[in-house]
Amino acid sequence: MASSYYPKLESTFPPDEKLTAATENAIIFYDASNFEIIGQLPDTETYTRLPLGAQNKVRQEVWNLSQHSAGISIRFTSNSSTIKVRWELKYNNHLSNMTPIATKGLDLYAYRDNTWQFVGVARPVEGHQNEAIIIEGMPANAQEYLLNLPLYDGILSLEIGIDSGAYVDKPAQKIIDTAHPIVFYGTSITQGASASRPGLTYPAMIERQFNKEVINLGFSGNGRFEKAIAEYIMTAQPSLVILDCTPNSPADTIRKNLPETIDYITAVNDTVPIILVESIIRDYAFFKKDDQNVSGTMSFINEQNNALKAVYESKIKTRKNIFYIVSENLIGEDHEATTDGTHFNDLGHYRAYQRFREEIEKILRSL
Amino acid sequence: MASSYYPKLESTFPPDEKLTAATENAIIFYDASNFEIIGQLPDTETYTRLPLGAQNKVRQEVWNLSQHSAGISIRFTSNSSTIKVRWELKYNNHLSNMTPIATKGLDLYAYRDNTWQFVGVARPVEGHQNEAIIIEGMPANAQEYLLNLPLYDGILSLEIGIDSGAYVDKPAQKIIDTAHPIVFYGTSITQGASASRPGLTYPAMIERQFNKEVINLGFSGNGRFEKAIAEYIMTAQPSLVILDCTPNSPADTIRKNLPETIDYITAVNDTVPIILVESIIRDYAFFKKDDQNVSGTMSFINEQNNALKAVYESKIKTRKNIFYIVSENLIGEDHEATTDGTHFNDLGHYRAYQRFREEIEKILRSL
Structure with a gap:
């Protein structure tokens, strides 16, 4: 049977819901x-x-x-x-x-x-x-x-x-400063799943809020704190680096990759602020039997976050300007802020944006 | 060229983003x-x-x-x-x-x-x-x-x-009271555009909040305060009727249809609370040249809301328990709460839910 496609059902919207001109x-x-x-x-x-x-x-x-x-x-x-x-x-x-x-x-x-x-x-x-x-x-x-x-x-x-x-x-007014961008390196969530339109991801909202260019290096399913990516990040001479890969990185990966990634960033610029971000507990983890060997379960995620915290605590001893965002309340505690248990919906992106904004304002004040 | 379809790109999500069992x-x-x-x-x-x-x-x-x-x-x-x-x-x-x-x-x-x-x-x-x-x-x-x-x-x-x-x-515990449901009669927004999943519409959130059955009579592009629909609404012996058709109803339609719809509801039950809801100003109306004859423009929407207000003011003289929700701040004032300028995204549904919740709590206290 043939499928209807986008325009079909939308024709049930009244004329005022469409922007098509008569002439x-x-x-x-x-x-x-x-x-x-x-x-x-x-x-x-x-x-x-x-x-x-x-x-x-x-x-x-x-x-x-x-x-x-x-x-x-x-x-x-x-x-x-x-x-x-x-x-x-x-x-x-x-x-x-x-x-x-x-x-x-x-x-x-x-x-x-x-x-x-x-x-x-x-x-x-x-x-x-x-x-x-x-x-x-x-x-x-x-x-x-x-x-x-x-x-x-x-x-x-x-x-x-x-x-x-x-x-x-070209822009008549600069407005968005592009000299030293903010770089987000992360997962599908960072890339923008499941915002409802491109401008509603938390990195995009940060860009508009601070009028500071944001580079989104969210790689769906493939955010793994890799040094190879850090090398490209640093070519941008960033003013801030947000490492937001935890949901895609098992604890072992974090322990293996993150220290050398931070060391690389530090070797290039030992003052650029780095923010590490925990993984939220997936909505479905509250229901599934806990098993630390099964990814996405409560213990597995806690282990990821513990690994992140351990790297943070080890690096902050010798490197200033490392910051840490805990997952608790990052997208609220009502379980209504994901589309599918994993990916932030617009409510989740908005709430995460508010937390990032607060953290970035704090960092800017401290510089 | 062949299109990829849903499962293809999602296979780029890592195993922990899927819930498929090995056995x-x-x-x-x-x-x-x-x-x-x-x-x-x-x-x-x-x-x-x-x-x-x-x-x-x-x-x-x-x-x-x-x-x-x-x-x-x-x-x-x-x-x-x-x-x-x-x-x-x-x-x-x-x-x-x-x-x-x-x-x-x-x-x-x-x-x-x-x-x-x-x-x-x-x-x-x-x-x-x-x-x-x-x-x-x-x-x-x-x-x-x-x-x-x-x-x-x-x-x-x-x-x-x-x-x-x-x-x-069947349910072992009742939890959701189904004796006298809350009925929403409205537009595409009420029907659920553009929530990211079925449970995130504001009527669905109201149902879970109050543990009161909600009947969603949102008809995309076709919410017009019609008495024919009110006749079906009243067969449900509702505890509350929310008439949320303004975005689909030009001012003339409101003036023509709404009084007889309210009269019909009153004839069946003169105490059931009725909430009338204004239309939000569409995000794109802030940019388009104003023309009261073009639907979706600022004046056109204000005229819709003025017609609603006039019916409200006329009916409240003789009929208790009519309530009114203004569109100002209904989904916030930051223009980030629609997917396309018209339809609430998850942030919009959540904000609207909070307003409806507040109004319903007020009504429950007053009864």
Whole structure:
């Protein structure tokens, strides 16, 4: 039996739930790489997260995931009344615990009243080729924009479409400082599962809050505190490194990999603050029989967190500026903040963002 | 080019992110309708939301949407170490602003320490036939369960699978009072867009908070304060009626439909509390040129809310127990609580739940 696809059921939404114009102005498309790309390490190919040379230096899974555009954004300015995007996906991925908008769509923010305010989304259709109006019918005033790329897919090409009489250009105002980015190195949660759109991950919220470029090195299932990744992190001359790999790293992996990763970061820059983050207890661990040999159980996770704590306590003796976020209450204690027991939903990302924000403010005050 | 589908990318999650057993016990399946179904009006077919006789009395769109299982749950008790489900979907719907888990999957709660705690999800595969382990490896203790059905699809059949040596039965403890349910009548937002799983809609959270059956009559794009729906609502002898149709109802529709709907409810029961709820200002309305004739703009929405307020003020003169929830701050003022500018994400549903909870507690105190 044929499946219905996205547009079908959405046609049951009333007209006011759609943004399609009856008559559309002529739209001119510009390659997005003409503007400013933020959220990338130095020397990466357009919209990817590790330099080409990394292909032989990191595990194949990490390399593949580095082709996902998680955390990458376009900064531009325009006075167009319509903002449209056209994008070609590398994979056309589908995930049961993600919205297609988050997996392979985009969302847009504009800078208003000294804050980044959500404007709208580009909804993917089914297929690699996509085209969507994010917003139309705006007054033709210049605005600064931040366009967030897909979290769990890759971008082969991306174009920004504006009214034929309007302009689009590199940012007129800097706003987001890109000199020394904040780098998150983590798991699927960091990469953005299960935020409902690209701008709602906690790294993206940190970027908007502090107006500081954030590089998202979340590698789904493959965040393992690896020194090979730290080498790339340090090429960005980061102002802050957040090591958020615990959920993907068994205790042994933490004990083996994390000390040398911290030592490497310290060797390059012995003052850059490092934040270590515990794993939350998965919602299902509260129900399953405990068995320290089975990953995802209470004891297994406690053992991961204990290993993290032990590395922290050993390193803090000789290295300043190491900070530690415990998992308790990181996403609340009501068990309503994951989509599937593991991955933060929007409530989880928001709560985690609040904790990270608090910790980062504390660090900034201490510097 | 062939699309990957759900299971493909998820295989990049590490083993601890999956709940699949290496060796699976023999599982015996039982038809879910053997247990207790909550969230349905009287005289409805299994897992649907309006009685068969309504097919010729409501608009076709409403009838079609009534076949979606939004807000319907199964209450059961079991001592099984594994809970598995097998379900056949009516439509196999896809929505760009919903996770497949929310659209056509299920989630499970268990009653622990006097609260409903999230256990896990049944992830849909691609196709009408689905089978998924929600949780396994639990101690074999009796627990009370609440299994929430898909929000944007229909259920042709549903079976609960348990260990061959275990039992599954109707609830051993009542817990959720079903005598006089709370009925929500509303839009796509009420139906559950864009919660990340079925249990995270604000009506579902209200049900668990108050342990009071909730019937979800959210009809995507078709919530219009219609008296025909009120007639079905009142067959449930509700303890509270929430009329939450404003986002789908232009001001004229509100002025035309709402007074007679309130009058009908009053004629049947002049003491049942009624809550009227304003529409939020859509996130995109803050950017679009204002035009009171274009739906979704600031003036259009204000006009909808003004019409609602006028009906409220007129009715409250002669009818006690009408309450009013303003949209200001309903889902916060940071514009981060929708997935697409219209539909509440998990943060939006959670914030709305808190407001509804507060209002309902106030009403309960006043009775």
